Amino acid sequence: MTQTVCITGATSGFGRAAAYKFASEGWHLLLTGRRSDRLEALQAELAKQTEVATLTLDVRDTAACQAQLATLPANLAPLKTLINNAGLALGTTPAPQSSLDDWHTMIDTNIKGLVTVTKTLLPQLMAFGRGASILNLGSVAGSYPYPGGNVYCGTKAFVEQFSKAIRCDLLGSGVRVSNLAPGMSESEFTLVRTGGNQQAYNDLYRGVEAIQPEDIADTLYWLATLPPHLNVNQLELMPVQQAWSPFAVQRNSSD
Numbered sequence: 001m002t003q004t005v006c007i008t009g010a011t012s013g014f015g016r017a018a019a020y021k022f023a024s025e026g027w028h029l030l031l032t033g034r035r036s037d038r039l040e041a042l043q044a045e046l047a048k049q050t051e052v053a054t055l056t057l058d059v060r061d062t063a064a065c066q067a068q069l070a071t072l073p074a075n076l077a078p079l080k081t082l083i084n085n086a087g088l089a090l091g092t093t094p095a096p097q098s099s100l101d102d103w104h105t106m107i108d109t110n111i112k113g114l115v116t117v118t119k120t121l122l123p124q125l126m127a128f129g130r131g132a133s134i135l136n137l138g139s140v141a142g143s144y145p146y147p148g149g150n151v152y153c154g155t156k157a158f159v160e161q162f163s164k165a166i167r168c169d170l171l172g173s174g175v176r177v178s179n180l181a182p183g184m185s186e187s188e189f190t191l192v193r194t195g196g197n198q199q200a201y202n203d204l205y206r207g208v209e210a211i212q213p214e215d216i217a218d219t220l221y222w223l224a225t226l227p228p229h230l231n232v233n234q235l236e237l238m239p240v241q242q243a244w245s246p247f248a249v250q251r252n253s254s255d
């Protein structure tokens, strides 16, 4: 039977690597993102291996998501797996210095966009039933706060809890839901977060063997192809070279 995966944010990083992985395993692909030039290049490359459709789609555009995702091209139906990957962090500054516009963009993309795509594709995933999956990209930021993480951490906490809560609603449908929560990973994510600061990117990854997009692609593929009676609720991945720090304590200078 045809196996089709829809990947949001396929133009870069995890999503792009997942497109290559699923294509190499013979899955059909529906790839979305805002950068149409990258989608066209991906389609030209991957159509040599499998059926590929691309949609230039901003997940913040609810009407466009509903119009374009409600019905899949015939050669892609039925949809087995949705990878809710499109997302971003903007800024690393403490809350008082952060931009409210950036906060809203993260909420609109990581929360509202993910919810819109999920709601729109849910009927198709439920029609597939047993074996279907929704794989959400959370983050360690959803569980462990850090300075400057403010709204980004909040959006990923939402993704974790939303993933678990809709599992309750989908009980009996056969549709699985997983929250994949990676730690430090090397991708354009850091350039987006820092406004294109290549020095910040180099400094972050210097001397660290970070998670690579291909590691996440392999994990997503493993999740999507688990036996249909198994649901991984939550999966956290970190580089071996990353761990937690002690709590910060603010002491009174007079004591």
Ligand code: NDP
Pocket: 008, 009, 010, 011, 012, 013, 014, 015, 032, 033, 034, 035, 057, 058, 059, 060, 085, 086, 087, 088, 089, 109, 113, 137, 138, 139, 140, 181, 182, 183, 184, 185, 186, 187, 188, 189, 190, 192
């Ligand atoms: P990248 O920046 O490499 O990729 C992000 C993708 O999201 C791009 O394809 C981008 O496509 C897409 N995207 C962003 N905004 C929108 C939007 N409004 N509409 C549609 N697509 C959008 O980052 P990663 O691959 O590293 O990140 C992927 C996911 O994993 C994100 O949700 C991120 O929060 C999460 N994550 C990342 C970690 C990391 O350290 N890198 C660790 C843990 C989780 P385009 O610009 O073409 O629209």
Ligand code: 8X3
Pocket: 138, 139, 140, 141, 149, 182, 183, 184, 185
């Ligand atoms: C990305 C990982 O630690 O930069 O979600 O927030 S982190």
